[in-house]
Amino acid sequence: MYAGQLTHESLTGADDLEANRRDSTLENRRQPFGRHFRHDARRLTHVSPPPRASDSTLGRHGYSEGVSGAIVEQLVAIVGPANVLTTDLDRYEVDWTRRYTGRAACVVRPADTAEVATVVSWARRAGVALVPQGGNTGLVGGSVPRGGEVVVSLERLRHIGPVDALSRQVTVGAGVTIHDLHETARAAGLRYAVDFGARGSATVGGSVATNAGGINVVRYGMTRQQIVGVEAVLGTGDVVSHLQGLVKDNTGFDLASLLCGSEGTLGIVTAVRVRLVTEQPARVTALAGFDRVEAAVETMASLCRSLDTVDAAELMLDSGVDLVESAVGVSSPIPRAAAYLLVECSAHDDQSESLGAILGAAPGLSDVAIAVTPSQRDALWRLRDEHTPSINTLGPPLKFDVTVPIDRLAGFVSSIGRVVSDVAPKARTFVFGHAADGNMHVNVSGVVDRDVDVTDAVLRAVVAEGGSISAEHGIGVTKARWLHLNRSAAEIGAMRAIKTALDPDGIMNPGVLFAD
Numbered sequence: 001m002y003a004g005q006l007t008h009e010s011l012t013g014a015d016d017l018e019a020n021r022r023d024s025t026l027e028n029r030r031q032p033f034g035r036h037f038r039h040d041a042r043r044l045t046h047v048s049p050p051p052r053a054s055d056s057t058l059g060r061h062g063y064s065e066g067v068s069g070a071i072v073e074q075l076v077a078i079v080g081p082a083n084v085l086t087t088d089l090d091r092y093e094v095d096w097t098r099r100y101t102g103r104a105a106c107v108v109r110p111a112d113t114a115e116v117a118t119v120v121s122w123a124r125r126a127g128v129a130l131v132p133q134g135g136n137t138g139l140v141g142g143s144v145p146r147g148g149e150v151v152v153s154l155e156r157l158r159h160i161g162p163v164d165a166l167s168r169q170v171t172v173g174a175g176v177t178i179h180d181l182h183e184t185a186r187a188a189g190l191r192y193a194v195d196f197g198a199r200g201s202a203t204v205g206g207s208v209a210t211n212a213g214g215i216n217v218v219r220y221g222m223t224r225q226q227i228v229g230v231e232a233v234l235g236t237g238d239v240v241s242h243l244q245g246l247v248k249d250n251t252g253f254d255l256a257s258l259l260c261g262s263e264g265t266l267g268i269v270t271a272v273r274v275r276l277v278t279e280q281p282a283r284v285t286a287l288a289g290f291d292r293v294e295a296a297v298e299t300m301a302s303l304c305r306s307l308d309t310v311d312a313a314e315l316m317l318d319s320g321v322d323l324v325e326s327a328v329g330v331s332s333p334i335p336r337a338a339a340y341l342l343v344e345c346s347a348h349d350d351q352s353e354s355l356g357a358i359l360g361a362a363p364g365l366s367d368v369a370i371a372v373t374p375s376q377r378d379a380l381w382r383l384r385d386e387h388t389p390s391i392n393t394l395g396p397p398l399k400f401d402v403t404v405p406i407d408r409l410a411g412f413v414s415s416i417g418r419v420v421s422d423v424a425p426k427a428r429t430f431v432f433g434h435a436a437d438g439n440m441h442v443n444v445s446g447v448v449d450r451d452v453d454v455t456d457a458v459l460r461a462v463v464a465e466g467g468s469i470s471a472e473h474g475i476g477v478t479k480a481r482w483l484h485l486n487r488s489a490a491e492i493g494a495m496r497a498i499k500t501a502l503d504p505d506g507i508m509n510p511g512v513l514f515a516d
Contacts, residue, residue: 068105071105071106071126071128071150072084072086072106074122074126075106075108075119075122075150078108078110078115078118078119078122079108079109079110079111079115079119083108083109083110083111083156084106084107084108084109085106085107085108085109086105086106086107089104089106089107089151091136092104092107092133092136092144092145092151092153093144093145093151094136094144095136095138095139095141095143095144096136096137096138096139096198097139097399099141099396100140100141100144100477100478101144102144102145102146102147102149103145103147103148104131104145104148104149104150104151105128105145105148105149105150106150106151107150107151107152107153108150108151108152108153109153109155109156110152110154110156110157111156111157112157112270113157113231113233113239113241113270113271114239116152116154116157116233116268116270117233117237117238117239119150119152120233120234120235120236120237120267120268120507121237123150123507124235124236124237124505124507127505127507128149128150128507129148129149129150129506129507129508129509129510130149130150130151130152130268130507130508130509131143131144131145131146131149131150131151131152131264131509132152132154132205132209132264132268132508132509133151133152133153133154133206134154134155134174134175134202134203134204134205134206134207134209135155135177135198135201135202135203135206136201136206137198137201137202137206138206138210138473138474138476139399139401139473139476139478140470140473140474140475140476140477140478140479141476141477141478141512142209142210142263142264142474142475142476142477142509142512142513143206143264143476146477146510146511149510152268154173154174154175154203154205154268154270155175155203156175157173157174157175157176157205157270157271158173158175158176158180159172159173159176159271160172160173160176160180160181160184163184163185163187163188163190163276164245165188165190167245168190168275168276168277168278169228169245169273169274169275169276170184170185170273170274170276171229171243171245171271171272171273171274172184172204172271172272172273172274173204173205173270173271174203174204174205174206174208174268174269174270174271174272175203175204175205176203176204177199177200177201177202177203177204178192178194178195178196178198178199178200178202178203178204178207179199179200181204181274182195182199185276185279186279188276189278189279190276190277190278190279191276191277191278191279191280192226192274192276192277193216193219193220193221193226193276193277194207194212194213194214194216194220194222194223194226195214195215195216196212196213196214196215197385204272204274205268205269205270205272207223208223208227208230208259208260208269208272209259209260209261209262209263209264209269209474210223210261210263210472210473210474211223211224211260211261211472211474212472213434213437213439213471213472214472215311215312215314215344215434216311216312217434217436217437217439217472218304218310218311218312218313218434218436218437219308219309219310219311219312220277222472223260224257224260224261226274226275227256227257227260227272227273227274227275228245228246228247228256228273228274228275229242229243229244229245229256229272229273230242230243230255230256230259230260230269230271230272230273231243231269231270231271231272232255232259232267232268232269232270233267233268233270234266234267234502234503235266235267235499235502235503235504235505235506235507235508236502236503236504240255240267241271242255242256243271243273244273245273258498261474262513263474263475263476263509263512263513264508264509264512265499265503265508265509265512265513265514266498266499266502266503266508267502267503267508268508280309280346280347280348281348282346282347282348282349282350282351283311283344283345283346283377284344284345284346284350284351284352284355284370284371284372285342285343285344285345285370285371285376285377285380285381286342286343286344286355286356286359286368286369286370286371286380287332287333287334287340287341287342287343287368287369287371287380287383288334288340288341288343288359288362288365288367288368288369289332289334289335289336289337289338289339289340289365289366289367289368290337290338290339290340290341290362290364290365290366291337291338291339291364291366292338292339292364293315293317293338293339293410293413293414294364294410295339295362295363295364295365296315296339296340296341296364296410296435297315297406297409297410297413297435298362298363298364298410299341299358299359299362299363299364299365300313300315300341300343300435300436301406302358302362303343303355303358303359304436306354306358307345307351307354307355307358309345309346309347309351309354310343310344310345310436311344311345311346312342312343312344312434312436313341313342313343313344313434313435313436314341314342314343314384314432314433314434314435315339315340315341315342315409315413315431315432315433315434315435315440316339316340316341316342316383316384316387316432317338317339317340317413317430317431317432318336318337318338318339318340319428319430320387320390320391320430320431320432321336321340321383322336323387323390323391323394323430324383324386324387324390326390327386327389327390327393328386328389328390330379330382330383330386332383333369333379333380334366334367334368334369335366335367337366337367340383341435342380342381342383342384343355343359344377350372352370352372355370356368356370384432387430387432387441387443388443391430391443391445394428394445394446395445395446396445397430397443397444397445397447398443398444398447398451398454398455398458399441399442399443400441400442400443400444400455400458400459400462401439401441401470401471401472401473402439402440402442402458402459402462402467402468402469402470402471403437403438403439403440403462403467403468403471404438404440404462404465404466404467405438405465405466405467406438408465408466408467409435409438409440411465412440412461412462412465412467413431413440415461416429416431416442416458416461417429417431419457419458419461420444420454420457420458422457423450423453423454423457424444424446424447424450424453424454426446427444427445427446427447427450427454428444428445428446429442429443429444429445430442430443430444430445431443434471437471438467438471439471439472440471442458444458455482456482459479459482459485460485463485463486468486469482469483469485469486470486474513475512475513476512476513477511477512480511480512480513480514480515481515483513483514483515484515492514495513495514496514499514
């Protein structure tokens with residue numbers, strides 16, 4: 001029987017920050033996460049992961065003999081000896097949060113779509129499971145091995161095509177970082193709309209796999225809305241390539257949309273053609289304080305109705321801002337308030353007057369600060385961005401990425417702390433996130449041995465409000481056992497049927513998305 005196991009370490013976390021990348025050597029202490037992933041032994045081979053380099057014997061190409069020599073030699077024949085790794089694999093085996101770790105048989109780094117296709121075809125014949133990996137910045141354990149899989153790193157697929165200024169599109173390799181895509185667009189006077197804190201490490205391919213969101217969803221939508229073409233290798237080993245970038249193309253199923261958000265369970269995205277938007281030269285950011293959460297949410301809704309220039313609208317609470325001020329020394333420019341709304345607008349013309357007028361007339365407003373210079377904007381955004389590291393100073397938190405309907409948002413934000421306290425009385429709950437699309441990051445500190453109970457309570461509370469247990473980070477392995485809360489048996493059955501069609505041998509990212 002094939003059985004892999006996740007282990008978990010202390011969570012340093014990075015919901016929205018790029019800080020604390022896992023470059024340091026990790027401790028070898030690995031404790032059971034408490035869940036095994038079983039797969040059909042008739043299909044998949046559990047390849048013994050290698051011992052650490054310090055105690056391994058190196059083979060002909062310098063690889064650990066702990067890995068099947070035949071497997072290594074076969075992969076070397078595909079991608080070359082420099083691109084099959086069996087030692088020093090920590091950065092491939094540990095996810096962004098450092099909560100989820102596993103052991104890979106080896107890491108293979110193909111150079112292009114053809115090599116990816118050859119690797120997948122080989123894996124089918126050998127019955128070896130694959131874990132596709134981009135920047136490995138995921139938060140739900142979906143991009144790390146569970147126990148003996150071959151990690152397929154897309155880090156070498158970094159080609160960036162010329163920007164098509166007429167169509168405002170560009171084709172990029174899956175290994176291109178979001179930051180580099182931003183810079184490419186900016187050089188052409190354009191902008192790639194998806195943005196989030198991990199932009200320097202997160203890749204385009206990974207963002208497609210999880211249908212990443214970020215701070216600008218209210219105006220531009222999720223990653224899925226930016227895709228106009230995709231090239232990918234399916235679990236069958238077949239290549240599908242549709243990169244023409246036609247805005248109108250109704251020739252059958254939209255495979256790009258299907259692959260977006262599939263978390264590497266159907267195939268491996270190797271290239272993406274994305275739409276770009278016009279860069280808006282005038283940008284203004286405001287921080288407003290309110291006497292209650294309901295007033296902040298109502299004002300956010302009013303802003304989005306009145307202005308079509310809102311790029312971001314972030315909600316923070318007094319408890320979180322207070323922690324940020326004490327933990328990292330960042331000060332709010334306005335007096336303490338029950339709730340805060342951080343709003344950013346961009347346009348060809350200055351939006352300060354329009355934004356200020358709406359905020360000034362908002363019910364429950366206590367004070368407002370408007371920034372117009374880059375340094376002032378950065379200071380306001382730090383109050384939001386420093387939430388994650390500040391919460392981490394209290395110890396490893398449980399993190400939830402959820403969405404609730406806007407008309408239920410205020411009630412959810414106000415009540416979720418009590419939901420947690422009913423299960424874990426000593427826990428502290430911090431809530432912040434993307435108010436304009438109902439996406440909240442719920443962080444629970446002080447939970448030692450009630451992880452599953454708290455997770456169950458929080459996710460069931462989300463569903464009771466008509467929300468989603470995953471807003472932008474995916475299901476991964478973390479939430480697979482709760483997928484049925486949001487999806488009916490018929491929906492899950494349909495998704496499994498699609499997976500069977502595109503990945504008939506079940507080699508693509510086993511254990512992710514579905515609770516096998």
